[in-house]
Every structure is written in C-alpha cells, then in structure tokens.
Amino acid sequence: MGAEPLPGRVMALQANYCLVGLDGPSELGTGGRLLCTRRTRLDKSGLQVCVGDRVTVASVDWGAGRGSVVGLEARHNLLERPAVANVSRVVVVVSLAEPGLDPLQLTRFLITAEATGQPVQVVLSKIDLLPAVEVEGWCRRLEGWGYGTVAVSTRSGEGLATLRSHLGQPGIAVLCGPSGVGKSSLLNALAPALELRVAAVSGRLRRGRHTTRHVELFALAPGALVADSPGFNTPSLPTDLQTLAAAFPELLARLRASPCRFANCRHQGDPGCAVGDTWDRRAIYGRCLEEVEALAGARSRGGQARQGDGGMRQRGDRLEPLLDPQLRRASRSTRRQALEQDLSSPGRED
Numbered sequence: 001m002g003a004e005p006l007p008g009r010v011m012a013l014q015a016n017y018c019l020v021g022l023d024g025p026s027e028l029g030t031g032g033r034l035l036c037t038r039r040t041r042l043d044k045s046g047l048q049v050c051v052g053d054r055v056t057v058a059s060v061d062w063g064a065g066r067g068s069v070v071g072l073e074a075r076h077n078l079l080e081r082p083a084v085a086n087v088s089r090v091v092v093v094v095s096l097a098e099p100g101l102d103p104l105q106l107t108r109f110l111i112t113a114e115a116t117g118q119p120v121q122v123v124l125s126k127i128d129l130l131p132a133v134e135v136e137g138w139c140r141r142l143e144g145w146g147y148g149t150v151a152v153s154t155r156s157g158e159g160l161a162t163l164r165s166h167l168g169q170p171g172i173a174v175l176c177g178p179s180g181v182g183k184s185s186l187l188n189a190l191a192p193a194l195e196l197r198v199a200a201v202s203g204r205l206r207r208g209r210h211t212t213r214h215v216e217l218f219a220l221a222p223g224a225l226v227a228d229s230p231g232f233n234t235p236s237l238p239t240d241l242q243t244l245a246a247a248f249p250e251l252l253a254r255l256r257a258s259p260c261r262f263a264n265c266r267h268q269g270d271p272g273c274a275v276g277d278t279w280d281r282r283a284i285y286g287r288c289l290e291e292v293e294a295l296a297g298a299r300s301r302g303g304q305a306r307q308g309d310g311g312m313r314q315r316g317d318r319l320e321p322l323l324d325p326q327l328r329r330a331s332r333s334t335r336r337q338a339l340e341q342d343l344s345s346p347g348r349e350d
C-alpha cells in the first residue's frame, strides 16, 4: 500500500472505474496505469472525474494494479461533448465524402469547440475521394470562416505528417466529429500500435456506425496526448446569443472592425448591421440563432428547465450539466463553481 498520494491523469473512464496514468516512474514502470474507483465523493459537491482530469491516487495495490482517486485538481477548461477536461486544442474532423460534409453540422462542432477558449482546428478527411480542386475549395472556404485546415487521407497518406506535427505538441488534443469520418483511422495511421477499432460506413448517406464508444487519451509523443472520441451527429448549441456570436470568428472579426448600430443586432439584415449580408455563414448563423432564441423562449416560459433540476438536464438515459455559458466566460473561480456542478459521463454519444 502506498502512503503518499500519487499524481496522475485520467486517461479513460470504464464503468465505475477510471484508468489513471501515473506521472512518474512507479512500481509499474514509467507511465504505469492504475484502475481506480471513481465513485468516491471527492468533495461535498459530488463532483466526478472526467477524462483529462489531473488527479491524485492513494490506497494503491500494485499487484492488482488498483487504486483510489482521492484528489482532483481544478480544471483549466472543459470540452462538454465529448467530455474532456484540460484540453490544449480541439481538432474537429469532418470527411469530404462518405459521409459528406454538412456545413451546419460542422459549425455546431466548432461552436462546442470554441467554448473551451482553446485553439480550434479543422481536419478534412478522406480527400482521396474528391478531386484536388474541390478539396482546395473547402480549405479556402474554412479559412474564410477563420479556421486553419489540414486535408488528410489515411489511404494516400497525404497530410498525415502535418497532422502529426500538430498533434505532437504538448498538452491534450481532442479529435471530435461525426461518426465514420475516420478519427480512429487517423490515429491508427499515426500510431499503428494503437490498433483502434474502425468500421466501414453504411447506408445511403454513408454514415458511420458509432464504432468508438468511449473517450480515451493516448500518448503520441512525450507530453502529447490525443483523445479519440465517439462520433455523434448533433452537438448542442449555447444557451445565450453572446456565446453563440463569440463562436463565429469571422463575425467577431467584422464586429471588431466596426460595431453594428444596435448592441442587440441579430446580424440578419438588421438596420445598421455592420456585418452585412455577404458572409458565407450568415444563413447558418441565422439557423443557430433561431434555435438558441427558441430554446431561450421555452426556458423563460417554463422557467423550471434551469432551476428545477439542479443545473442538469436529461439527455437520453443520462444527465448532462447545464453550464451557464456566461459563467464559463466569467472569472476562473466562478467558472470552477460552475464546473463543480458538472457530472461528466462517457459512453454512447448518440
């Protein structure tokens, strides 16, 4: 039994356990992993750990490779879905074909990614299925949205070296995106020893089959962790308009250059709108805006959605945190309080 708590990082969640990668050398060698109980209430808020969390482990049984998480460090940030704490960059992967790229769906992934406050990047996958000129067109289009892109193919190997250099940076990079776009295939291409499960797309729309079921962190280089995650189709939107607008880099750039006449401008042809009508994602922004407004309207009519459930909402068979986006952008301590209400759970994403 070890006496001093040992520092480490949550690499994956498994049922009621979490897999903790220990920082230093231990009786398990370097980079040893312990299966730890995670039902322990870490504090009175009942906060649970999430992949990416920095934790301390005690009551270690080296022979059995087991331990107990006894401490949790404050999170720097949280990607809500897939739930990963302390991310350094979010890489949204979308394929150009099989399944085809849906700009609204991509935007919803980008909005979730932007909420972390960390750098966001787009990987365009399966470029072997499209003429180079179309790939180039998508790259330019996404640059217009304010995003750097890497165009890749696991079949031809194109773009893999560039992607490796991005993912090989210190910190945690999260690969997220729809099912079947090739997230796990990309990691297998970069690190064949991982042998992650992949599966062919199916159906008329060539959709993925939800092959990856859990978020897991892998070391691509010393200090460089990358998370593979289960694909899902419809990331949710923020609950307020300021957060929504802040997730469109090209909109922010125009507003910084010259603000609209009215502070509550919807940028949909409003009088005195400085953003104008010519930006690519105007209609997509409009769709998201309508959805956020409709949800806000339903909340203000019902009232109970936010207050009655302790900041949680039901999605499918699990509870998800209702983090107030304004809190997320508030001071670090306020943000921590918000995070402490967060019950993160892995599992099936759709």
Ligand SMILES: Nc1nc2c(ncn2[C@@H]2O[C@H](COP(=O)(O)OP(=O)(O)OP(=O)(O)O)[C@@H](O)[C@H]2O)c(=O)[nH]1
Binding pocket: 125, 126, 127, 128, 129, 152, 153, 154, 155, 156, 178, 179, 180, 181, 182, 183, 184, 185, 186, 197, 198, 199, 200, 201, 208, 209, 210, 211, 212, 213, 229, 230, 231, 232
């Ligand atoms: N043509 C082509 N097919 C690819 C490429 N990369 C992956 N695929 C195929 O796409 C399918 C889905 O790949 P996965 O790696 O399982 O996709 P995923 O994004 O991890 O899917 P989920 O785990 O369900 O989220 C598999 O049949 C892969 O062989 C590529 O560059 N080109």
Ligand SMILES: [Mg+2]
Binding pocket: 183, 184, 185, 197, 198, 211, 212, 228, 229, 230, 231
């Ligand atoms: Mg996968």
Ligand SMILES: [Zn+2]
Binding pocket: 260, 265, 266, 267, 268, 270, 272, 273, 274, 275, 276
């Ligand atoms: Zn405007």
